[in-house]
Amino acid sequence: MKLKNTLGLAIGSLIAATSFGALAQGQGAVEGELFYQKQYNDSVKHVEDGFNPGASIGYFLTDDVSINAKWDRNNYTRSNDGTGSQKLRGDNFGLNAQYHFNNAGDMFRPYVEGGVKYGTLTNVAADGHSGRDQSTYLTAGGGAKLYFAENFFVRAGVEADYKLDNGKWNYMPVVGVGVNFGGGNKPAPAPVEAPAPAPEPVAEAPAPEVVRVQLDVKFDFDKSVVKPNSLSDVRNLADFMKQYPQTTTVVEGHTDSVGPDAYNQKLSQRRANAVKEVLVKDGIAPNRVNSIGYGKTRPIADNKTEAGRAANRRVEAEVEATAK
Structure with missing residues (x-):
């Protein structure tokens, strides 16, 4: 027909x-x-x-x-x-x-x-x-x-x-x-809160010990789902933030260089939001976690190789606190 x-x-x-x-x-x-x-x-x-x-x-x-x-x-x-x-x-x-x-x-x-x-x-x-x-x-x-x-x-x-x-x-x-x-749907980077100024050290007291936890979650190509083998790392970060309830963190999403800039910007934001959702489900208040996507603007490896592109498909976060 x-x-x-x-x-x-x-x-x-x-x-x-x-x-x-x-x-x-x-x-x-x-x-x-x-x-x-x-x-x-x-x-x-x-x-x-x-x-x-x-x-x-x-x-x-x-x-x-x-x-x-x-x-x-x-x-x-x-x-x-x-x-x-x-x-x-x-x-x-x-x-x-x-x-x-x-x-x-x-x-x-x-x-x-x-x-x-x-x-x-x-x-x-x-x-x-x-x-x-x-x-x-x-x-x-x-x-x-x-x-x-x-x-x-x-x-x-x-x-x-x-x-x-x-x-x-x-x-x-x-x-x-x-x-x-x-159109007005292109995402603007989320504001990053300025860290609170560190208190003036007291000369007589010993310097406080600073403890730090870092997070590096990898993603499959064109995906924004946190893989099961990364959930324990995200939960370790959540446990650290529960131990130090005054802390906050910025979850940063990244992509490799494949695809248009605007598409990668949205993909990196979805990856950052996915990690934030895991932290919130693990008991961290949403206002303690800020998520932001950087697209493909901050590579840490060579995007010309498959291994380099895999390393760049990531979400990073860091929490620092003063040990008691």
């Missing part, structure tokens, strides 16, 4: 690109797209299926919801059924809302959509005359976007138009490529 073949090509193109890392923008972002759709035309009789090029511009009201203005150009040929093979031209103008799943910043974001559309079609024969068909449609659809670079994406989906004039449907598999810019 033509519909299955077109859908297979669209979905196959989408899956083939999933090896690239990306950052999808969120609230306040603007998306522009060029698309191409195969229209299976059932709402007007004796009209062949067509290929419609088009463009859209959208604005994200939230991280998940965007409003989009769309235009596409009808490109049909009337079937030869005794009325002649006439060229049919027209335009469609639509407004719809898209709801995106997953999170702003994820590479892969499925969506559903719905809206309204106004369309015209020239040289349509009806009731003994030939003229312009003007129609209003309700629209619905779904698909997925793949953000293969920080500001670029590809889309594949299926849309359906319900013609209010006669209660019939048109169906369109669609593929597109677009650009995304703006």
Whole structure:
């Protein structure tokens, strides 16, 4: 079937690109797209299926919801059924809302959509005359976007138009490529509290003994889950902070150099947050732990080797206290 073949090509193109890392923008972002759709035309009789090029511009009201203005150009040929093979031209103008799943910043974001559309079609024969068909449609659809670079994406989906004039449907598999810019979801580094000034030493008293615990947790590639073999190290840090309840710590997340800067920034923050969650579950008050991601800006090993990249995929923390 033509519909299955077109859908297979669209979905196959989408899956083939999933090896690239990306950052999808969120609230306040603007998306522009060029698309191409195969229209299976059932709402007007004796009209062949067509290929419609088009463009859209959208604005994200939230991280998940965007409003989009769309235009596409009808490109049909009337079937030869005794009325002649006439060229049919027209335009469609639509407004719809898209709801995106997953999170702003994820590479892969499925969506559903719905809206309204106004369309015209020239040289349509009806009731003994030939003229312009003007129609209003309700629209619905779904698909997925793949953000293969920080500001670029590809889309594949299926849309359906319900013609209010006669209660019939048109169906369109669609593929597109677009650009995304703006948005306010890029994370800012969390503030680091300045350490309290050390008390002035008393000349007569011996210098206090300083004790210190350091933490170094390694992560798998593109993961932010604390591995079981690292949990005991994190709990040792939690036990130390329980012994010295006046202490605080800064949990610092890092990545290797693979992938876009913005994507690695978010990944390093998720790693730092994951270690903080383990500390909180082990009884440490959240206000005693500050988590911050540095992305790939602070390597400790050569990112040109696998061993070096593994060493750079880490979370570090340190707690210092004065022994009693």
